[in-house]
Amino acid sequence: MTVSNTAIHSDPDTRTADDQPPPVAFAFPRHTWKEIAYLLTNLLAALIGFVYVSFTIFLGAGLSVTVIGVPFLALALAGARLIGKSERARARALLGVRVDEPSPLNGGRRDEGVFAWVWASLRDPVAWRTVLYCFIRMPWGVVTFSVMSVGLFVLWPVLPYIARGLANADRAMVRGLLSPSDELERRIAELESDRGVVVDTAAADLRRIERDLHDGAQARLVALAMDLGLAKEKLLEDPDAAAVMVEEAHGEIKIALQELRDLARGIHPAVLTDRGLDAALSSIASRCTAPVKVSVELAERPAAAIEGIAYFTVSELLQNVSKHAQARSAAVDVWQSDDRLLIQVSDDGRGGAQLDGGTGLAGLSERLGAVDGLLVLDSPVGGPTTITVEIPWRARTEAQGR
Template identity: 40%
Template sequence: MLALLAPWRSLRVVRRLGYVSLDPFVAMVAFPIIAALAGVTIGMASSIILLPAAVGTAWLASVTARGFGRVERSRAAALLDVAVADPHPPLHGSWWQRLLQRFTTASRWKELLYFGVHLITSSIAFSLVISLWSGSIALLVLPLVRPALPADTARFWLFDITTTPGALGAAAVGAVGVVVAAPWATVAISSLLGRLVRGLLGPGAEVAYEAQVQQLQASRSAAVDAAEAERRRIERDLHDGAQQRLVALAMDLGMAQERFDSDPEGARALVAEAHQEAKAALGELRDLVRGFQPAILGDRGLDAALSPVIARLPLPVHLDVRVDHRPPAAVESAAYFIAVEALTNVAKHAQATRATVTIESAGGRLAIAVTDDGRGGADPQRGTGLAGLQERVQGLGGRFQLVSPAGGPTSLFVELPCAS
């Protein structure tokens, strides 16, 4: 039953009814202007003398169509929830080359075609939707207005209603029309209009394909950069930490071996020092290994894996994980590292007193939000670890947003695609 009322949710049907109602009036403004400019252009183009003027009117028609196209895309986004990108590529070269590009780009001809059929499609849609709404409302109020009609009779095309039960039955049909039929028809017809906008005023398949290729290339480059940065970090940590400890350990044991006979006490002290170096090296290796995916993440998920990390931080952190179904392993691992890196930055640089981590899945995406009440001013360009985090997100085709005004607070928002 609730599904039948879906068009009324968030006043969706009201916005779509507004779109259909305004559509023919927008068409009645756009079509005559563009058609007149196109007609003048064609007429002038037949004369060599008027050819320069024809070029000018053709340019004006193109600019006018693009302006109305922007209006239509904005209306579709605001009232139909149909986001349509601008299909026109940037113009390059001299004024003559730019002019030629205006008339050789498929998207501009599709734009003119849209306004050529817009008046017809908008008029048909308007007539159907308004007729259904007005007819449903007329039936709904029939019991109230029938006594005021001649001979208490409501005359319709195929039948007459002369009795009160008949009027009540018509009102019931009208109620169904107002509540269910007319809203669904409005949604269906406006969806067809939205498809027309997307098809003729949006980027073509070749433009969308090119944009997707560029995005994949950028994601691949970011993934390679992130992997290389991670490799350098591991190499640096091993060289500057555990490797130096192990060298000192070997030297201490070598000197102790030489002193066993001549200086037992000194040898014992060197062995004790070597023992401390071994423990320190193990500690540094343990810290380094924490940079890899922990086993508990694969076994029990993000909540269980992040809880011990948060317990070791020097500030209170509230963790809220709302994930109905576990995401793919690669996405889950990335989310873990993103949260850990973000919290590490908070602990090291933010001077915060508390932080919050929220992870939730919705709409085929995994959203991670990390906020703190620190001093703010975080910038990925300063090399605080945020740059590598941003590259990791981009490598997975996700979205990275950092809001960190001076004085705080700082909010990091990350979205990762997790459709399996």
């Protein structure tokens, strides 16, 4: 079974599966030397951070009664963010501490003006926690440097154990003060990343629609206008030839209308808006190369956006059945479970599908992840294949229903 999440493997010398350092040993292995190096460099790093925040923060606070005071304080806090970033990198390299990077200031938006940026900087919890970290680290840096300096010459046999204890205190400070503030902060960072996927997908869809209009219906309608112009010229001179040209133009109109219908179906099909998921998915199933049984058990219709996601997800999965599965039959089941809309598409084909197997499942999984959805693939070689999709449920409002 494959889930559209990836596991991150780290350096075995710096962390284990549960983010803990390797056991201490009397011999000085690589991770112990890294801890010692971290503790010895604490004093320099703490001194730089303490001097920076002491000078800039207090100066900015003192100048706050002037015009330049508040912007200066905002810039000082932005610099504190950079110190936090460098400290996370140092802890990652030498202590094996993996903490998520905080979300960008003000969501990474740069189009809201200077005043919005200054106000966001002054309220930035990430920067203020870094300031607190820099103040705490100054006395701690003196302690760790002193203990390690003495220990290298006097306490050599037990130095690994001393280094581990001090380094664990450092790990706790990094996780407590330099990691994202809470689950919401981490969620914001994820959504900022997912927003790029949504934007790219929307841009690709717009380019596809533009290309289909230009190469399909638009080109056909231009040719049709020219043919009708020629038929008009021949109407008096050669009525029979004009009638033939009009008949051909009539056929071209039918083709153009069908192309426009297909294009509109790719944007948002009318049957989905008018009759809901059951009828729309049955329409998709009728175009599959294998017989498809559709079952939709919903007490109410979800929001239009959720219906659209479900529709195009099933459409893409059934296209994969037609192209790759070599199936004799397939099934689509849709139901609601608490606050999730669940979709399951299964077939009795040859199986062996993979998220990176060139069937578009990786892209579909990525697009679903951008809306907080999840795709789970179960496709052993020889079949059957079952793909389960979860989408957040949002009920249709009364205005949407009308």
